[in-house]
Amino acid sequence: MEFAGRDIVSIRDFSREEIDHVLEMTDVVEPMAKKGSHTLDGKIMATLFFEPSTRTRLSFESAMYRYGGKCLGFAEPKIASVEKGENLADTVRVVESYADVLVIRHPLEGAARLAAEFASVPVINAGTGAEEHPTQAMLDLYTMRKELGKIDGLNIVLAGDLRYGRTVHSLAYALSLYDINLHLVSPPLLKMKKEVLEEVKGRIKVHELEDLSKVIPEADVIYMTRIQKERFGSLEDYEKVRGSYILTADDLSPAKPGMIVMHPLPRVDEIANSVDDTPHSKYFKQVWYGLLVRMSLIGLVLGALS
Numbered sequence: 001m002e003f004a005g006r007d008i009v010s011i012r013d014f015s016r017e018e019i020d021h022v023l024e025m026t027d028v029v030e031p032m033a034k035k036g037s038h039t040l041d042g043k044i045m046a047t048l049f050f051e052p053s054t055r056t057r058l059s060f061e062s063a064m065y066r067y068g069g070k071c072l073g074f075a076e077p078k079i080a081s082v083e084k085g086e087n088l089a090d091t092v093r094v095v096e097s098y099a100d101v102l103v104i105r106h107p108l109e110g111a112a113r114l115a116a117e118f119a120s121v122p123v124i125n126a127g128t129g130a131e132e133h134p135t136q137a138m139l140d141l142y143t144m145r146k147e148l149g150k151i152d153g154l155n156i157v158l159a160g161d162l163r164y165g166r167t168v169h170s171l172a173y174a175l176s177l178y179d180i181n182l183h184l185v186s187p188p189l190l191k192m193k194k195e196v197l198e199e200v201k202g203r204i205k206v207h208e209l210e211d212l213s214k215v216i217p218e219a220d221v222i223y224m225t226r227i228q229k230e231r232f233g234s235l236e237d238y239e240k241v242r243g244s245y246i247l248t249a250d251d252l253s254p255a256k257p258g259m260i261v262m263h264p265l266p267r268v269d270e271i272a273n274s275v276d277d278t279p280h281s282k283y284f285k286q287v288w289y290g291l292l293v294r295m296s297l298i299g300l301v302l303g304a305l306s
């Protein structure tokens with residue numbers, strides 16, 4: 001299995017075996033994350049964030065620092081001029097002289113793929129438009145594996161904005177490589193993107209519904225998502241679905257004792273604070289797992305892990 005020099009653009013570029021390898025390497029880097037390491041001394045990571053982000057960027061940067069590496073980059077929410085592919089290609093060809101790995105977040109679908117085509121160093125997609133967020137999918141899988149001991153056999157619920165949420169697109173693709181039951185809960189307006197649904201349905205059992213309370217008793221994982229306000233064509237449409245799901249501690253009373261609630265964060269109102277104090281809440285633990293998975297990926301693409 002060859003990871004050195006590889007781009008992480010879409011979760012669809014990875015086999016189950018490769019994803020499992022990333023998860024296994026994540027266990028290996030955990031002590032380095034805790035104690036710090038000099039493995040990547042002298043290496044530089046550039047974070048090119050053309051869309052606002054705090055946690056994902058900090059997660060990648062922290063991962064690099066804990067490895068002994070260094071970071072540079074920018075996080076500009078509004079750079080209208082980069083909407084032309086050519087400009088992005090030029091940015092990438094400049095920055096690759098400064099860094100050994102590029103991490104890119106961009107509002108346009110296809111941007112990470114384009115960057116990867118132009119860059120001679122590995123490119124990691126940290127979220128492109130409503131398309132994909134592959135490293136989030138890997139950390140979501142890692143969370144399930146750590147907290148539940150396995151992925152196969154689980155009843156997994158993805159709830160909320162399945163149309164515009166990129167994390168659920170990558171996660172649904174990834175989960176379809178495992179033997180699971182997938183429950184997709186959303187209002188009709190925010191149903192799972194067709195192309196994702198079709199591919200996933202070809203591989204695993206998928207059950208689409210609107211009422212979250214119906215699947216709480218059988219769920220092993222409830223993965224809540226934020227309604228992606230910024231991706232709606234009109235505010236009017238957003239108002240129609242705002243607050244569609246608000247999960248409270250009371251709603252969880254019929255849940256299995258070991259059921260876990262996950263969320264990619266940031267949350268708005270879809271998980272009430274009352275859930276935070278229940279044993280089901282794992283969304284803050286997911287943040288730690290995310291750091292570890294990103295260390296694993298950086299180590300693999302830079303050839304420090306194999």
Ligand code: NCD
Pocket residue numbers: 055056127133136166167225226264265266
């Ligand atoms: C997600 C994203 O950016 O897609 N957040 C993240 O990566 N931390 C989810 C979201 O913004 O709702």
